[in-house]
Amino acid sequence: MEQVRNYRTGILWGLLAVIFGLVPVFMTSTYQLILASHIIVWGMFAVAFNLLFGMTGMLSFGQALYYGLGAYFVGLMVNYLGSGWFLPGMLLGILASAVLSFLLGLLIIRVHGVFFTMLTLAFAQLVWQITFKWYEFTGGDDGVQGIMAPGILGDQIVYFYFTLVLCLLSIWVMKRLAYSPLGLVLRCVRQNPERVRFLGKRVRRNRLRVYMVSSVFAALAGGLMAGVDNSIHTDMLYWTTSGEVILMSVLGGIHQFFGPFIGAAAIILIEDVVGAYTEYWAAIIGGVMLIMVIAFPKGIVGEVQRIKSRFAGSESRRV
């Protein structure tokens, strides 16, 4: 059983690496490269978000805060100090996210359910407002353009592989976490926090831990994206970014580890295709999600698994 599973996930990882790894070879325009980068980075961001929501049951509507923080550290440091600060900026953004998520986490994990959700939203919007209004420093609504990674990383294809490797590595680390004892405890926290307390585990401390982990990976995603788009913008901190990552996870399936990644790919492709015909793609995604939430709450991957397990007669493994 275990070996079969390992074998299968091995194939999956290989497939993922090969598909994305070959994009630079077969692409016909750099636009496709950027599209692929978006899928990878958003996919990683969504997987990180889902550690909070799908696994631990904490619906954050404010992960844009850390995503934006990661991006702005890179963007502003490159802007003010030169492109040599690209990688240090990324590292500092991640560190800053760890510290901020710890401090904010202490404050907001004390409340539950919709209150947690709304507080994460409120704090993210607070940071968005500051960034938006502090024009002299952040560039406000104009953002910062022309952010280039230094040296060989400045090459688009090299940067693509850099992004691919870091994201796959992150996803792999998060997958290890999801099936580790800590991951098991976190899933238990979602299902029955009362009982977890009676395992002698502190529910709050575990919630804080996963909040920090998720935020750190969100910051990495933001930092990488600054290099993909060569720009940063206040929209990265805006609530719609937090919303986007939620939609991706739900569309893909919140109880499957790779669900959010698949959801990210689906939403980015929908936006790309539908966006060519109409500017109202948000309504289309809203409509699709409405149907998903009501009729297929397990998401794409979850429903596929369900159909498969109906034929195979065994329950699939869930995150």
Place this chain on the structure above:
Amino acid sequence: MEPILVLDTVHKAFGGLKVTDGVSFSVMSGEISAVIGPNGAGKTTLFNQITGYLTPDKGRILFEDKDIPGLTTQQIVALGVGRAFQIASIFPEETVLDNVRVACLSRLGQSRKAFKPASRFREATDRAHRILESLGLQGDTERLGFELSHGDQKLLDIGIALALEPKLLLLDEPTSGMSPEERLLTRELIKKLWKEYQLTLIFIEHDMDTVFGIAQTVRVLQQGTLLAEGTPQEIRNNPQVVTAYLGEEL
């Protein structure tokens, strides 16, 4: 024999309602005992105070000479108090094995490990298998918690508690909602577990066959007070208990 748990004039009131009204008793180490009494007598409330869910208004609760009130549930669990719940408290979407394994990992201090898959923790996994075997759930290890029957979920709940290697185990109505056959099996199982794991075991129960079948000591609660305490034989013959409670059931 030493007393492992001592309650000394414990009081607890919700508003004007006295749910625990000066209860005192001592539980000997290694004893298996039952708490009985009509609904609303304060049995579960008493368990809640022993496990730190509620803090008594007055009085002392000592577990191995350590004061319980004021400690958090985590600390009380660490001292060696385990509990299974009246309504099975399990992790419904995890496998039966993982339900127990998470508790074993916690007991072994390995539940913070974040990189190696939980399934590769040999010792915790072996312990979980042993516990499931002694519960008779060894055939269900890969099923999800919610797929189990009601009775098996209650056993799984006990399994989670056992994984924490408690010295004192509290069971809240272990046979409630079971069929007569299941009850008989569960009764024998509790007795077996008590011996096998060398537990001090206290259970709340309404099924008198279970109470008089396995308890060494029976305590009767009524309206928050301890009405009587003694061997099953003494309780059966206690006229107060018979008129107050047993009369209708025996």
Place this chain on the structure above:
Amino acid sequence: MDFSFFLSQLISGLTMATLLFLVASGLTLIFGVANVFNFAHGSFYMVGAYLGYQFIGVWQFNFWLGLIVAGLGAGILGILAESLFLRRIYGRSEEGGFQILLTYCFILLIDDLVKIVWGTEYKSISRPPGFTGAVQFAGVTIPSYNLAIIVIGLLVVFLSWWVLMKTRPGRITRAFAVDREILGVLGVNVPLTMTLVFGIATGLGGMTGALAAPLRSVTPGAGIEVIIDSLIVVVLGGMGNFWGAWLGALLLGEVNAFAVAFVPKWATLFSYLVMVVTLIFKPEGLFAPRKVRKI
């Protein structure tokens, strides 16, 4: 700081507080009664504002009639949303998360719908005849429309208090928050009541949107600002707490009015500051009775 300046900021804060309360009370009502957190509440406010613009600004309806029609329109939309969609997820496990997701879908749909119908430019409504001027009081010029808002707010407060406390529907509504199942047994049509309460709350939100339209211009995307402000009010007052919401709105409105006067650029940050301080020291809400909260 001279007195007339103080007074004029006070009145301006009171106006904002009234509007905040009118929106937040709808949010609290739905949460308290139906246990639904309507993340899209701000969008219903926005729909109300646009309907107000359509009826009053474009079709030249009487202002007050237009307000009522706007409220009715938003309420009907709310009833549709509840009975067609929200109802289907009641009782699902992890319902709270799905409620937010579903109402988030409403936001996406309503936002774009509004853009399709009314475009993305700013819209505004002129003040109703008779309320375009100002009143002189103790040396302060107070716009009479602001006074009208405050009076309407007070009327709604007392009317809702009276309905909730003194009438049978009000008692049923309050009992909902305590035990829904018992009411079903007692012969109350539970689903219908939930739908109606949802309709009333969203209608109130929509009417407030139209009422506020002469003061703030109407834009798509206004919904999210409104929901965050309402949320802060609710955090300050304690969820499901009627008077708490009123006091929370008052505090937020005044803080904002004075912040606007002194540090206009960073004024909005003060709302958050109040919320952060509240959360640190009294997470259950400034005006909520202290409860033991075990986590």
